[in-house]
Amino acid sequence: xxxxxxxxxxxxxxxxxxxxxxxxxxxxxxxxxxxxxxxxxxxxxxxxxxxxxxxxxxxxxxxxxxxxxxxxxxxxxxxxxxxxxxxxxxxxxxxxxxxxxxxxxxxxxxxxxxxxxxxxxxxxxxxxxxxxxxxxxxxxxxxxxxxxxxxxxxxxxxxxxxxxxxxxxxxxxxxxxxxxxxxxxxxxxxxxxxxxxxxxxxxxxxxxxxxxxxxxxxxxxxxxxxxxxxxxxxxxxxxxxxxxxxxxxxxxxxxxxxxxxxxxxxxxxxxxxxxxxxxxxxxxxxxxxxxxxxxxxxxxxxxxxxxxxxxxxxxxxxxxxxxxxxxxxxxxxx
Numbered sequence: 001x002x003x004x005x006x007x008x009x010x011x012x013x014x015x016x017x018x019x020x021x022x023x024x025x026x027x028x029x030x031x032x033x034x035x036x037x038x039x040x041x042x043x044x045x046x047x048x049x050x051x052x053x054x055x056x057x058x059x060x061x062x063x064x065x066x067x068x069x070x071x072x073x074x075x076x077x078x079x080x081x082x083x084x085x086x087x088x089x090x091x092x093x094x095x096x097x098x099x100x101x102x103x104x105x106x107x108x109x110x111x112x113x114x115x116x117x118x119x120x121x122x123x124x125x126x127x128x129x130x131x132x133x134x135x136x137x138x139x140x141x142x143x144x145x146x147x148x149x150x151x152x153x154x155x156x157x158x159x160x161x162x163x164x165x166x167x168x169x170x171x172x173x174x175x176x177x178x179x180x181x182x183x184x185x186x187x188x189x190x191x192x193x194x195x196x197x198x199x200x201x202x203x204x205x206x207x208x209x210x211x212x213x214x215x216x217x218x219x220x221x222x223x224x225x226x227x228x229x230x231x232x233x234x235x236x237x238x239x240x241x242x243x244x245x246x247x248x249x250x251x252x253x254x255x256x257x258x259x260x261x262x263x264x265x266x267x268x269x270x271x272x273x274x275x276x277x278x279x280x281x282x283x284x285x286x287x288x289x290x291x292x293x294x295x296x297x298x299x300x301x302x303x304x305x306x307x308x309x310x311x312x313x314x315x316x317x318x319x320x321x322x323x324x325x326x327x328x329x330x331x332x333x334x
Contacts, residue, residue, distance in 0.1 A: 009047045018055045019143045021133035023119045032072035057083055063148045108140050109133045111155025114182050120208035128215055137170050152179040159186035164193055171198050180214050203286045210287050250317035265332050277323040284316040
């Protein structure tokens with residue numbers, strides 16, 4: 001018989017209490033059966049205090065270097081014993097923090113709009129794992145230990161010197177291998193102030209494909225320096241990339257200003273395709289610029305960024321042809 005006085009929590013509350021994102025929690029439940037929440041009449045997950053206690057123990061152990069697969073099958077008592085053993089020795093804690101889960105690049109995420117894109121990118125490959133999701137860098141620094149993540153993804157709507165300084169300090173404090181900065185509006189000279197060996201800048205909005213491609217670069221760099229366990233599919237892909245020549249890059253048919261005008265005029269017709277296409281082209285053009293800028297930032301990733309630059313430009317050119325045809329059919333002119 002259920003305890004009518006038992007306190008029940010929905011998944012959003014559990015995420016806030018434990019520091020485990022709703023996305024990661026669902027993955028843990030599906031893959032490792034870490035807890036078995038009840039379901040409400042509307043099929044929503046319901047957790048109790050015992051569930052939260054167990055999840056908090058798992059989160060702490062994972063933050064200290066244990067893979068979730070190695071501890072998910074332990075009872076709550078065993079988790080408490082394991083954690084007590086870890087915390088008993090500060091040296092052991094420091095050693096564990098340096099161990100990465102096999103085949104995974106651990107991500108710490110700060111942002112709201114970009115969150116879904118990062119989740120989808122992580123779902124698409126076992127080489128990426130979101131450790132925690134936060135709304136501010138301060139929250140991340142308070143929740144995670146240095147060395148517990150490999151890659152930091154931070155989203156800023158607008159970028160000023162204070163944000164640059166905050167991000168660079170976080171990268172240093174967390175001892176991450178690299179960071180990806182997703183921004184919407186910033187002066188170019190601010191972007192140039194970034195430590196390009198540590199921080200890659202990507203203008204938003206971005207989708208899961210853009211995030212996955214940017215993260216793919218970080219995994220490739222890690223593989224080349226021996227910092228992440230080998231992934232055969234990724235390792236075999238790297239050496240075949242070549243830098244594109246100028247002739248390989250098709251010129252743009254539509255400028256950013258023209259795409260804005262097309263999107264505005266397309267609101268007057270019933271077909272929504274022009275708006276969707278202009279949005280896609282804006283994303284592709286932004287990532288194309290990002291890849292082109294990264295080609296000369298370091299010799300280690302120049303070839304891979306060149307491949308991404310050429311591939312994105314080819315996609316952009318095809319979508320521009322599609323937009324041209326739609327404009328003709330809909331009678332939209334510049």
